[in-house]
Amino acid sequence: MNFIKGVKAKIRNKKKMPSWYTERLIICNQCSENSKNKAKIPIKDKIRISHNFGKDACLICSCGINDLTSDPTVKCSAKSPKWDWIQVPNFDIKFNLENYSPSIGSLTREGKYYFYDFSSIKFKNDATAVLLFVSKKELDSFKVISSCGCTMPEFSRNEKGYLINVSYDTKIIGDFEKQVSISYLKENKEKEYLTFWIKGCVLDF
Numbered sequence: 243m244n245f246i247k248g249v250k251a252k253i254r255n256k257k258k259m260p261s262w263y264t265e266r267l268i269i270c271n272q273c274s275e276n277s278k279n280k281a282k283i284p285i286k287d288k289i290r291i292s293h294n295f296g297k298d299a300c301l302i303c304s305c306g307i308n309d310l311t312s313d314p315t316v317k318c319s320a321k322s323p324k325w326d327w328i329q330v331p332n333f334d335i336k337f338n339l340e341n342y343s344p345s346i347g348s349l350t351r352e353g354k355y356y357f358y359d360f361s362s363i364k365f366k367n368d369a370t371a372v373l374l375f376v377s378k379k380e381l382d383s384f385k386v387i388s389s390c391g392c393t394m395p396e397f398s399r400n401e402k403g404y405l406i407n408v409s410y411d412t413k414i415i416g417d418f419e420k421q422v423s424i425s426y427l428k429e430n431k432e433k434e435y436l437t438f439w440i441k442g443c444v445l446d447f
């Protein structure tokens with residue numbers, strides 16, 4: 243699946259992209275946190291970014307630079323971001339997300355942000371969060387996307403809403419914090435973006 247995501251990103255880049263994408267790419271290309279700008283990469287980081295194509299990965303989040311920069315619902319992974327969201331996600335309280343997998347992790351709200359926290363996970367163990375996005379009404383063009391190939395979201399519809407499975411690739415050792423975005427068309431046909439994060443730490447034992 244990572245392979246397909248990487249190929250799609252490469253094809254996407256060959257098409258004409260908007261100016262915000264080019265601007266982001268220039269910043270990432272010059273950033274000291276871009277793996278291609280490091281003379282020596284620690285082995286831990288090499289493992290973290292090995293699932294990405296080539297050497298262009300952000301060492302903060304280990305996502306491919308192409309995936310990050312081409313997604314309008316993502317912002318730079320640095321604590322003081324160097325570039326921002328293009329489509330600002332909605333963090334409104336009405337964002338109704340419920341945890342359907344309480345035995346694995348927990349869904350918490352920190353300020354206006356939702357986090358699904360896996361806490362510590364063993365290397366290669368299952369890390370799948372099952373969440374319910376409550377919406378009795380079927381939503382037009384409903385999608386769940388992640389900015390990174392190591393985070394795979396899927397969804398299905400039931401009578402209460404959308405059951406969302408988000409799996410993290412636990413072959414990547416270390417801390418992670420990944421953004422997942424829900425999007426759909428509102429009644430006025432405007433696109434709505436809602437964002438949450440999954441986080442945790444994969445331990446090598």
Ligand code: SF4
Binds near residue numbers: 275299317
């Ligand atoms: S996402 Fe931000 S921190 Fe990461 S390489 Fe790009 S500019 Fe640097």
